[in-house]
Amino acid sequence: MNNADGQTFGETNLQSTSQSTVSALYWLGDDLRVADNAIFADIAQHAQQLMVVYCIDPNWFCSAQYQAQYVGKYKLRFLLESLRALDETLNQYGQQLHIVYASAQQSLPYIIQRHTISRVYRSDHSGADEQAAWQNIQQQCPNVEYLTMTTQTLFDLQQLPFELADLPPTFSQFRKKVEKVTICAAADAVSWLPPMVALKQQDKQLQAWLAYPNWLPQTQMFNNVFCGGEAQGMLQLDSYFSSNLAHNYKVVRNELDGWECSTKFSPWLANGCVSARQVVSALKQFELQQGANESTECILYELLWREYFHFYAHKFNTLVFRFSGINGRKPLTSFYAQRIQAWKNASTPFPLVNALMKQLNDTGYMSNRGRQIVASCFVNELQCDWRYGAAYFQQQLIDYDVAVNWGNWQYLAGVGADPRGCRRFNLQKQQQTYDPEGMFINAWLGREAVKQHDDTNAEYCIDSVDIADWPRN
Numbered sequence: 466m467n468n469a470d471g472q473t474f475g476e477t478n479l480q481s482t483s484q485s486t487v488s489a490l491y492w493l494g495d496d497l498r499v500a501d502n503a504i505f506a507d508i509a510q511h512a513q514q515l516m517v518v519y520c521i522d523p524n525w526f527c528s529a530q531y532q533a534q535y536v537g538k539y540k541l542r543f544l545l546e547s548l549r550a551l552d553e554t555l556n557q558y559g560q561q562l563h564i565v566y567a568s569a570q571q572s573l574p575y576i577i578q579r580h581t582i583s584r585v586y587r588s589d590h591s592g593a594d595e596q597a598a599w600q601n602i603q604q605q606c607p608n609v610e611y612l613t614m615t616t617q618t619l620f621d622l623q624q625l626p627f628e629l630a631d632l633p634p635t636f637s638q639f640r641k642k643v644e645k646v647t648i649c650a651a652a653d654a655v656s657w658l659p660p661m662v663a664l665k666q667q668d669k670q671l672q673a674w675l676a677y678p679n680w681l682p683q684t685q686m687f688n689n690v691f692c693g694g695e696a697q698g699m700l701q702l703d704s705y706f707s708s709n710l711a712h713n714y715k716v717v718r719n720e721l722d723g724w725e726c727s728t729k730f731s732p733w734l735a736n737g738c739v740s741a742r743q744v745v746s747a748l749k750q751f752e753l754q755q756g757a758n759e760s761t762e763c764i765l766y767e768l769l770w771r772e773y774f775h776f777y778a779h780k781f782n783t784l785v786f787r788f789s790g791i792n793g794r795k796p797l798t799s800f801y802a803q804r805i806q807a808w809k810n811a812s813t814p815f816p817l818v819n820a821l822m823k824q825l826n827d828t829g830y831m832s833n834r835g836r837q838i839v840a841s842c843f844v845n846e847l848q849c850d851w852r853y854g855a856a857y858f859q860q861q862l863i864d865y866d867v868a869v870n871w872g873n874w875q876y877l878a879g880v881g882a883d884p885r886g887c888r889r890f891n892l893q894k895q896q897q898t899y900d901p902e903g904m905f906i907n908a909w910l911g912r913e914a915v916k917q918h919d920d921t922n923a924e925y926c927i928d929s930v931d932i933a934d935w936p937r938n
């Protein structure tokens with residue numbers, strides 16, 4: 466299985482297997498759980514010693530490409546909660562999670578060498594940067610065994626009925642092909658884990674990396690609805706499927722607001738606190754007990770979109786970040802600093818878009834419909850380079866997932882997996898369908914904005930705002 470760069474995934478990279486005692490290091494990524502985790506299962510069977518590590522890279526918090534941080538405040542808080550919860554779970558196994566406050570490329574080779582690690586485990590990540598980091602570590606420490614396993618998707622690469630290079634160009638074709646592939650049931654948590662690799666406590670460099678750093682942004686208490694961690698994710702899963710909400714999902718999933726309008730699994734899925742297989746296992750259980758209908762099928766359908774974007778990112782690697790997308794067709798959009806800023810600040814001429822952006826800025830979450838509306842506005846009405854929008858989502862979303870975010874943005878910008886080209890949402894129609902009384906706008910922006918909307922309602926938004934009058938910078 467090869468991606469665009471000819472790298473290999475989902476396979477063991479055997480550099481050296483001469484040691485009889487396996488001293489393992491598990492470098493965690495978006496797989497922050499013990500249950501249904503193939504890596505912990507393998508470690509329980511084959512390793513005699515274990516060190517579990519998560520790296521928090523200071524570069525995540527610098528303003529990176531496209532004027533956005535890699536990790537914003539909502540994602541950071543959720544991540545820290547998830548790490549704390551995982552550490553507590555690992556403690557019950559006599560294990561510990563070591564959070565290293567340094568880049569993986571810098572710290573892991575050092576740790577591997579100092580602790581005579583013989584095998585490194587990592588989840589098979591679809592992100593190009595994550596893959597590059599993984600390759601880099603292997604180059605720095607060649608005499609170690611490297612093992613990747615699937616923990617994030619429903620299917621292993623090997624289960625796909627096609628080579629990754631032949632990933633169908635559209636979601637519909639992908640769905641038809643994978644429909645018949647069996648989705649493995651979620652596995653239980655392991656019953657034990659090997660003892661800890663003794664940490665070189667006296668090592669000054671290591672101490673420095675393990676100390677809580679002053680460069681880490683403060684995480685405040687806000688947006689308490691999403692709480693990170695495996696147990697919290699399972700709570701949401703149980704709570705959703707112990708109600709009748711799944712039977713009505715298709716009817717309400719497009720609503721702009723409301724906790725119960727969609728599953729809200731995304732932050733836990735994005736961090737791997739819950740696996741996609743656990744969601745499907747719970748869904749199947751629900752269908753067995755309560756019956757299947759169009760709505761329950763629709764939940765699986767959405768999870769298959771997630772699946773598609775993960776394999777899409779695997780295949781296209783850095784092309785998912787390219788302005789001209791996977792096919793090299795440049796959109797007729799550009800970098801307009803003031804428009805981009807207005808969109809971010811919820812001060813465009815479009816009240817519905819502003820309300821949605823306010824919701825994103827205040828909570829880190831936005832419904833799927835909302836994301837489509839603001840992304841379409843960014844590309845079509847404001848005519849801005851889609852990568853700046855995608856990068857802002859990356860920074861703001863509590864459920865940021867590299868493959869799903871950039872894949873969706875490419876799709877909407879007409880440079881991705883959509884043969885029909887750019888998806889333009891008619892803002893007036895969206896408003897009439899999803900916020901006819903202006904209640905959503907009122908909730909996020911107040912009465913004035915509803916009035917502004919009413920005043921311009923005769924020829925709402927697109928027609929009433931002449932984009933040519935907007936600044937060309």
Ligand SMILES: Cc1cc2nc3c(=O)[nH]c(=O)nc-3n(C[C@H](O)[C@H](O)[C@H](O)COP(=O)(O)OP(=O)(O)OC[C@H]3O[C@@H](n4cnc5c(N)ncnc54)[C@H](O)[C@@H]3O)c2cc1C
Binds near residue numbers: 729731767771832862
């Ligand atoms: C421009 C844009 C950017 C997005 N960025 C992200 C992102 O960074 N992280 C993220 O998790 N989702 C992203 N999505 C997809 C989707 O909006 C969210 O997954 C969903 O709104 C999360 O809420 P939920 O869990 O209640 O979803 P539900 O409607 O309950 O769906 C269940 C699950 O299916 C998956 N799913 C739903 N919609 C999509 C979709 N359009 N594409 C792929 N998978 C989907 C998610 O894993 C979701 O948790 C994006 C969508 C758009 C249009």
